[in-house]
């Protein structure tokens with residue numbers, strides 16, 4: 001964005017990474033230029049040179065594309081304020097205080113996103129994506145006039161005057177809990193205080209939510225993804241944007257019901273069920289707050305903003321809303337738009353003034369977590385057609401580009417998480433997570449969680465002794481079934497080929513069907529015909545949902561695929577595609593996007609512009625109700641085959657040698673083991 005602030009001969013200043021630029025008179029403070037251009041540069045002290053938050057760096061060189069030659073000589077020499085700050089605090093080489101430095105020539109100015117003035121441990125394990133900041137909370141240091149008998153204006157009123165004079169905040173609403181503290185805090189700070197001002201929307205009146213004596217040069221926020229299985233929380237500095245602690249725990253609501261629908265049933269059958277589950281999640285959240293605060297040394301009352309995301313049922317239960325309506329058609333949300341609330345109303349042990357923001361839900365089955373993942377991965381900002389999938393017991397699917405975004409959910413059930421699988425287990429040490437099967441001998445080799453060797457390597461036995469080989473986790477199940485297909489152990493219709501029992505002792509008869517012995521040790525782990533069926537049903541449900549969305553978009557392939565969630569982080573895209581879990585796509589364009597919902601929540605925490613972006617985007621996303629779509633069943637039946645009965649996978653075939661397709665007349669085993677002949681479908685590939 002260009003802005004001509006003054007005459008053509010004045011120095012040209014370009015701010016990075018925003019790319020905003022404008023001309024300013026020599027002697028203009030860099031901070032002032034940033035403000036005029038709408039570039040977010042933090043400032044707590046209001047330009048007094050004491051908070052150190054307004055740091056910038058000059059990029060030297062000839063930036064031909066922008067017509068700017070930028071040099072350190074084009075900015076004023078180190079001023080008194082900067083010297084004083086650098087003497088007392090650490091000011092890295094090359095950094096300048098933008099409230100002190102003035103423009104003296106053409107400049108390219110970098111606004112670093114990681115200005116840290118306190119010695120905090122920065123957690124690298126969390127998503128370290130730097131997020132441009134424009135938080136809803138602003139820390140405002142002011143010097144307030146002392147009381148004067150001749151001007152009988154109250155202490156709070158003079159504080160408000162100072163906030164308007166120095167920060168431009170007028171018509172401030174003061175939180176009730178702040179009122180009784182105003183006089184003592186002003187005196188403790190010797191008439192200097194830092195006010196925490198909350199202003200989420202441009203049009204909203206600012207609120208004074210907390211008050212501190214003297215300079216309070218830090219404020220924090222939490223971003224939290226409430227999943228039905230796990231809850232993940234990140235603690236971030238609102239002033240540097242850095243994530244300084246993260247913690248996770250399992251969702252205690254599991255004791256009321258493993259999956260979402262059983263939790264809704266619990267509410268329907270128990271008069272105090274909703275209250276009990278709301279309380280359980282609040283207790284877990286307070287535990288996580290304690291944990292992130294202990295890890296970082298942060299006082300919980302310094303956490304002033306909190307963003308939560310979750311699927312619709314988690315969203316409602318967190319807010320204390322009965323989710324019964326979400327248990328059946330038309331899956332009515334009590335509230336679909338963004339929710340603004342108070343942490344104290346949600347029993348969270350934070351500051352009395354801490355605000356809560358919840359992202360909007362997309363639909364009755366596609367929640368604020370999917371909205372957050374959309375915000376994080378940005379299909380709506382791209383030209384490419386992107387598929388975003390969060391695989392859980394209910395997969396949330398978003399497909400689109402900047403022209404159009406559609407979303408749906410698919411009832412995949414818990415098979416991908418290891419439930420319904422005879423040897424399935426949750427991801428934990430000892431669980432098989434990787435599988436390779438030799439197509440000649442049909443002998444498998446596996447890797448288990450916690451052991452850095454394949455089972456056919458000499459080191460494996462000793463390394464695996466402690467945990468043992470205990471079961472197969474979600475990613476292992478995907479791999480073993482895909483490898484069984486590639487090795488010819490199962491047909492494209494998922495039937496375990498009993499004829500191979502002559503060739504390998506690993507194919508064993510199991511009643512009227514056959515099983516594959518994946519592991520023979522203290523425990524025998526077999527993949528049964530019913531296990532294969534359970535995965536086929538789950539993947540067919542997911543693929544059918546995706547296919548419906550592709551139909552809506554009028555496309556036969558996608559350009560990119562993002563796999564969100566923990567499951568997506570461990571799954572090998574190649575095997576997911578061999579199985580036909582996801583549509584054909586270039587393998588290098590299929591990526592795990594980690595906890596995208598958590599990243600989206602952090603974006604909304606650190607930058608209120610992202611809140612407005614997702615609120616608007618959600619109104620534009622077209623919601624597809626899979627249960628009401630007549631073609632869902634047809635797509636589902638086609639998707640039962642590996643990878644698919646009718647859809648070709650040419651891009652996958654370039655990288656993986658897929659088995660020859662069988663002749664169209666097929667004999668299949670029913671899920672219950674009974675034989676039935678299905679009329680052959682005309683192959684269209």
Ligand code: FES
Nearest residue numbers: 047049051052099
């Ligand atoms: Fe505080 Fe510059 S604004 S040091």
